[in-house]
Amino acid sequence: MSTTFEMSKPELMAKAHRQMRDALPETAWSARQKLALTCRILHDAGHDSGLAGQITTRAEKPGTYYTQRLGLGFDEIGAENLLLVDEDLNVLEGDGMPNPANRFHSWVYRARPDVNCIIHTHPLHVSALSMLEVPLAISHMDTSPLFEDCAFLPEWPGVPVGNEEGRIISEALGDKRAVLLAHHGQLVAGRSIEEACVLAVLIERAARLQLLAMSAGALKPIPEALAREAHDWVSAPKRHQAAFAYYARRALKQHPDCLA
Template identity: 55%
Template sequence: MRVHPRARAKRGLLHTLAAPPTNAHRSQRVSDDTRTTTHESPAPSLDGLSYGNWTEAEKLALSCRILAKEGHCETLAGQITVRQPDGSFLTTPLAHAFSEIRPDSVMRIDDSLRVLEGRGVPNPAVRFHLWVYRRRPDVNCVIHTHPPYVSALSMTGEPLQIAHMDATPFFDDCAFLPEWPGLPIADVEGEIISAALGTKRCVLLANHGFLAATPTIEESLYMSVLIERAARNQLIAQSAYGRLKLVDPALARESHDFLLQRSIVNASFAMFARQITGERP
């Protein structure tokens, strides 16, 4: 009997789907006894991802414009600082919107907020960034803003919940300061916020906003974009249903480590930058 080619192909597909997976192709194994999941396949290759090539002043300016596009800075509240090898800091002048910042807007200051290069006056709230740098020698870029959804979440008294894959970069990496210590322009607020941050990459500040503190501009920007989106998703889900289904901790850790690979962070920064500049990779 002659078998139509389309039927033959369908049988082949069904046979493939029905066949048990081999060790080479098995991506998950779930134990009925422990209900834990292990992943056996090697991580996918990330070779070929496109990155940019910018100076630190250019990356700082791009970060400002990306954050403006993401709705992070609707007032004068919000700062970015970048530690330099000589102990000085790059930042932006007070009373300039993030959307206005260009590389030649960037100023360099010392740890007393004195201007070393550039024009303008630094934001006095940069003072609390200095406490983070003192506690964390691994940190070279601090971003602090009051975006709408993070601000709304900060008003609920609840921490960020890891209930979606896109929130997993914050798994065990986002602290929560449950009380607002007041305007962050004095040393006492810097002590409180830096202590709350601890060794983590981010801290959600009750009745306030958030802070991201990482080794690079790219990573701090990446975390800043992701935390606002994670807060938005959490608030939408809670308003629709109330209770959240949290991600399994083991899987959240695995996803956290994967999504915070330098290649993914830097490629994400380059993608955000192209959306601002209109450049192609």
């Protein structure tokens, strides 16, 4: 006999969250492996732009983080060739040098103790939207995790290798999880590697949807209350873990070497 048909929507949502906590397994990958997987996932999702872009995650020691080596593309990153660097970008472990643009990651990490992974890339549709100098518009259920959670930097500050750019970008991000950078690209700041990866995949999809819709007519807004409800529903950590695991399984079929 059914026991759920008389339950309210909030009750059903709470029940589903409890089920996700129990039913969806934790992954056994290390932070380095998750970062390598993220590089491959985003490469396949259209975030590749030569040597542009950086992906970092906090390491065990405060003030340090892992990042990729300058000179390698996202499709070449593996758990074994990541660098461990400090806030000044001094290499503590690994060979080679980090991207000098990682400097603004240090600024974001200092400003946001809740952030554990930063992804900055120049994917095609995000970059095209950034050239129009318009913010990201959220008017579809799939993109709701970015509703009221994507800031906009309307002026390009130039190559982000100075402290000035670190201040500007970290201030533009504020307390949100993403920022669209005019004439540049996107930045996602996640509480976990899984969350950052999923949001980075999503922001490129959102930009593509926006450009397609704008080519056909004026965008129509979605109700704010429902958008916030969807934002919180999809933003559950367990959902991010499950989505990341799915993306990782796809990536490993094409890039079995990244966990070597």
